Amino acid sequence: MSRSLIRILVVLSVIAIVGILTVQAIWLRRAYALGERQFRQTAFVALQEVSDEVARLNRIRQSRSAVTQLSADYFVVRTDAPIDPILLEHYLQNAFRRHRLLTDFEYGIYNCESERMVYGAYVSSQKASSGQLAKRISRRRTLPKIQGYTYYFEIRFPGQAGVVAGQLDGWIASSVAVGLVVLLFGYTLWVVLRQRRLAEIQRDFINNITHELQTPVSTLRIAAGVLQQPDIGQQPDRLHQYARIVNEESRRLQQQVQNILQLARRQRTGFAQERTQLDLNGMMTSLANHYSPPLQLALQAEPAPLLADQYALETLLANLIDNARKYCEGTPCVVLSTRTEGNRLIWSVTDNGIGIARTHHKAIFRQFYRVPTGNVHDVKGFGLGLYYVQQVARAHGWRIRLESQPGQGSSFVFSSPLGKRPQVTGATGVVVDGVN
Template sequence: MSRRVFRILIILSVISIIGIITVQIVWVRNAYALRERQFRQTAFIALQDVAERVGQHNRITTSCAAVRQLSPDYFVVNTDSPIDPATLEHYIQTSLSNHNLITEFEYGIYNCESDRMMYGALVSPSATRQPAQTGRTLPKFSENPYYFGIRFPNQTRFIVGNLDGWIVSSAAVLLVVVFFGYTLVVVLRQRKLTEVQRDFINNITHELQTPVATLRIAADVLRSDAILDQPERHRQYARIVHEESLRLQKQVSSVLQLARSERMQFALETTDIDLHQLLAEAAALFHPHITLEFWAENAHIRADRYHLENVINNLIDNALKYNNSQPNIRLQTRNEGNLLIWSVQDNGIGIAKEHHQAVFKQFYRVPTGNIHNVKGFGLGLYYVCKVVKAHRWQIQLISEPGIGSIFTIQAPVLKLTTPTANLLTAS
């Protein structure tokens, strides 16, 4: 499948998901609005029946428009005559039950003598009755001398309860959409991983073919009889064979090193290590480009010596490779509380901020267009990150293009009985 077709399918899938979610939201909102209108209409009818029963009780004729709605959950019913609270409550309960409005309500009767609402009670469907609360009143309606007000405090809950089927079906559809979205994400990740692996295979094939071809050519020359009469040329080709074999060994070792770490899941063999000693040994290998600045009084940590040496060599090797000028690498250490902070700082080409997190991913290399001046597989910093996480340390990258990079690692320090202070500077 071509990338263009794949992108079109992804776009159509995203549009479909958005469309389905939008339709579901509109559907539920419309269903809720419909149920709300039905509740209001049913409440009107039920309260009109209450007004008529009150009229029959008082032997008067009730108005056909006795019910008014002042707010979404508050109704006023004109009775044109006084009514006993107990009788009114019975009428309300009976009428609401007959119209299937089984929900809580609170009512109050207007007292024309005191010109205020006399609060009745809060009545629940389970027939429990709570008396009026102190200071709690219902709003007045001054147009009629005799009326009662009724509020449905749980109207929203009642309406939602009648939408069970709609909500369940919507939840099922949304669940399908979620699974589809998750599947889409997995497919995208797998496709990206496939592309990364393909690039890695192409890269490693090219990197391995170069030294192999050079070795084959050098071997053919060394096999010729004429080379024995040219000692200088013989030594030159022998040097080429040695350098290319070391290069090939290093490339194979980096891949096997990562494969071993993936398979063994970093079964660390930790010992007490003097980091200053390891850094000094690494500096001797890369002399004269290294400057040591040991400010830590205590540089003893618990670590796997083999993996820690590889981390140091990887960071220094990257600092040397990704440099367009005279390399100047500083290895620094310092103590902060119970931590040993050590860093590798260089004056190389630097890394843009948007790549700071990605450089620690497997096979990732900072894009440089079609120019590949530095050879590699994108495994070095990934391996460094795995070692750091396996030791439960922390690593931080500070870098700017054209200025250089600083890789800083924090590790718990081991307590010594007699710590020794040292400050070494070598170059």
């Protein structure tokens, strides 16, 4: 399956998932709104019946609707006459039971002549069904004064949202089922893409290792064939030359195998196991002198203490230096620099190489990844160097930033906390003792 087809399938899958979730959310919202409307209508009818019963009790004829809704769960009911709280509570419970409006409610009776609450109580649906007394509400509670109403009571349903949600059990269950299906589909898609990426990594690794190992093996076979000639002993110069080739190619082959084994071992044991106080300036100076011509130094931090695994740090710098020298069309110029910014140590490896396009800045740190160059393999390698660099930086908690453009070289900039101030350092840059 081609990569473009996979992208199309992923995009269509994402659109389908978003569409399903959107439709489900819209229907769930509409169902909740419908449930709220039905609850309000049921409460309105039940309260109107209570008002009619109170009017018949007081032999009053109401000429208009007695129920006024002030909010989604708050109603005011006009009585136009005093009413006994116990009798009102009885009427309310009977009306709500008839209309299957089984939820908690609180009510208060208000007298506009005295402008105070006469009685108030909170009624639980469980207590109402068992006949227990309601919980009294303080008379100090302030109720709104309704113009034109002399006697009335207010009622509020604090559990309205729970009642409406309880009526949507089927909708909620279907939404949860759809959500689980979407999650499983997304996880399956992630696994498929991950497996494809692993397959690509495996393929790239096999291609790279086949190409990199084929060259020394072929050279060794040719050299072995020459050394097996009967008259090779009579040509000492030629014998010495091919013996040198065998030695160099065997060392190269051993180094390549050693790099892979070392990376595998570090992945198991960690990239920052044995941390010690290092003098980064001394380590960079020592590395610079190992190359010919020597590397340039811009060591502005004085001193440059760093807490790190010595082997991992040396390998990190060596990988960056080797890449800088390999990926250069002219005379390589590599600059190692250090400086301080506040309590952080900023250090970098800068070169004048071919540079890296911005589209590859994140990908180059992936395992076995190499910037595509078609079928040309001018530079040897497995694509493990920058992956090792990122793993070491991540294990130490360092920040890494790549600054590069095609044709303008590359700069790998690291930011790490300052270590302890070194007092005595060895030849390799390891700090023997240090204090703040």
